[in-house]
Amino acid sequence: MxxxxxxxxxxxxxxxxxxxxxxxxxxxxxxFGRTNINERINQFVETPQAASTSTRKRATTRLNRFRYRxxxxxxxxxxxxxxxxxxxxxxxxxxxxxxxxxxxxxxxxLALGILVIGNWVAGVALAxxxxxxxxxxxxxxxxxxxxxxxxxxxxxxxxxxxxxxxxSSFLQSxxxxxxxxxxxxxxxxxxxxxxxxxGLPLSQALTNLANRMESDDLFLxxxxxxxxxxxxxxxxxxxxxxxxTIRNRLYLFGEIRSLTSYARYTSYLLTLLPFLTAxxxxxxxxxxxxxxxxxxxxxxxxxxxxxxVFIGNLLLRRISKIEV
Numbered sequence: 001m002x003x004x005x006x007x008x009x010x011x012x013x014x015x016x017x018x019x020x021x022x023x024x025x026x027x028x029x030x031x032f033g034r035t036n037i038n039e040r041i042n043q044f045v046e047t048p049q050a051a052s053t054s055t056r057k058r059a060t061t062r063l064n065r066f067r068y069r070x071x072x073x074x075x076x077x078x079x080x081x082x083x084x085x086x087x088x089x090x091x092x093x094x095x096x097x098x099x100x101x102x103x104x105x106x107x108x109x110l111a112l113g114i115l116v117i118g119n120w121v122a123g124v125a126l127a128x129x130x131x132x133x134x135x136x137x138x139x140x141x142x143x144x145x146x147x148x149x150x151x152x153x154x155x156x157x158x159x160x161x162x163x164x165x166x167x168s169s170f171l172q173s174x175x176x177x178x179x180x181x182x183x184x185x186x187x188x189x190x191x192x193x194x195x196x197x198x199g200l201p202l203s204q205a206l207t208n209l210a211n212r213m214e215s216d217d218l219f220l221x222x223x224x225x226x227x228x229x230x231x232x233x234x235x236x237x238x239x240x241x242x243x244x245t246i247r248n249r250l251y252l253f254g255e256i257r258s259l260t261s262y263a264r265y266t267s268y269l270l271t272l273l274p275f276l277t278a279x280x281x282x283x284x285x286x287x288x289x290x291x292x293x294x295x296x297x298x299x300x301x302x303x304x305x306x307x308x309v310f311i312g313n314l315l316l317r318r319i320s321k322i323e324v
Contacts (some may be wrong), residue, residue, distance in 0.1 A: 088212045089141035090187065098134070106131040145184050149213050152185040154246060157221060161239040170225060170235060171202060188213070203229060217246045260320040267316030271309055 082095050091098070109130035113123030156177055163173030177189045188209055195205040206222045224242050228235050281288045292298050 084212055085138060085142055087191075089138055089145060090184065091138070091141065098138075102131065102134045105134070146213050146215065149184050149188060150215050150217070152181060153215065153217055153221075154243065154250075156181055156185050156189070157239060157243050157246070161236060161243065164239065165236045170229075171196060217249065220245065263316060263320035267313050267320065270316070271313040274305070274309055 082098075086093060086095065086098060093101075106127045110123045110127035113126035114120060159176050159180055160170070160173045163176045164170060168176075171193070174189045174193050178186050178193065180186075181189075192202075192205045192209050195208065196202050200208075203222075203226045206225060210218045210222045221239075221242055224238050225235070228238055278289065292302055
């Protein structure tokens with residue numbers, strides 16, 4: 001800290017203030033600013049019920065107005081594809097808010113790293129880590145939600161088939177899914193129903209659902225339902241055939257995973273074995289790897305070995321990955 005001049009300290013403090021303020025706004029948006037279709041409509045059309053809301057609801061409405069102005073100002077950052085990912089992850093923020101929170105968090109991390117550690121390299125490294133965290137969390141949330149939806153797909157289709165067999169239309173059968181299933185299936189089909197209520201064709205709403213979930217089985221279901229709506233037919237029999245096809249696909253996929261499990265676990269073992277061996281040798285003899293760490297050819301050999309382990313792991317995982 002002694003070698004930092006006054007101007008640099010001021011810049012760091014400003015960065016911390018901006019970063020902390022941005023994170024605070026982001027947390028308020030995520031916690032209290034949950035997007036609601038009725039609230040968006042009430043921004044333009046005031047209903048009698050809106051006039052008698054509580055203090056908390058008025059505060060939420062003011063926050064939603066602030067979000068609306070913010071997203072309008074930063075409209076250039078919007079992307080339909082990225083917004084679809086946020087929707088799939090069930091993150092109730094917009095693309096502009098996501099990028100704004102990410103920017104302020106990165107700025108705050110950069111200032112904090114420089115202020116605490118005292119050099120730019122550490123600050124930049126911390127900023128890169130913080131910048132990468134939101135993207136990693138988003139991809140993880142998307143993947144986990146898609147996998148959970150896939151696990152619920154058979155039960156969901158069984159409910160829909162039962163409702164259709166009882167005389168309900170396909171759209172009415174979605175109410176059964178919304179009421180009986182848990183998230184994310186209930187949330188996603190509630191979104192389909194809401195899109196239809198707002199004027200979107202059912203076929204397009206189902207296609208949007210399939211695009212969000214990125215499931216081959218769901219694409220099969222949507223294609224069958226769309227064809228049935230166009231040319232007619234017994235929807236119950238179609239759904240029964242689709243459910244049987246999906247069950248067979250899942251059974252085949254499980255068999256393949258069982259047959260390839262040896263190759264997958266071998267890749268993990270061969271990747272971790274050199275590091276475990278190095279750890280044990282270091283504990284037994286702390287000076288064992290001193291010569292290997294010395295500058296020159298031995299260090300090049302070490303780097304080559306690490307790269308080879310990484311490439312070998314990728315190849316083994318690629319061999320054991322079977323598309324079905």
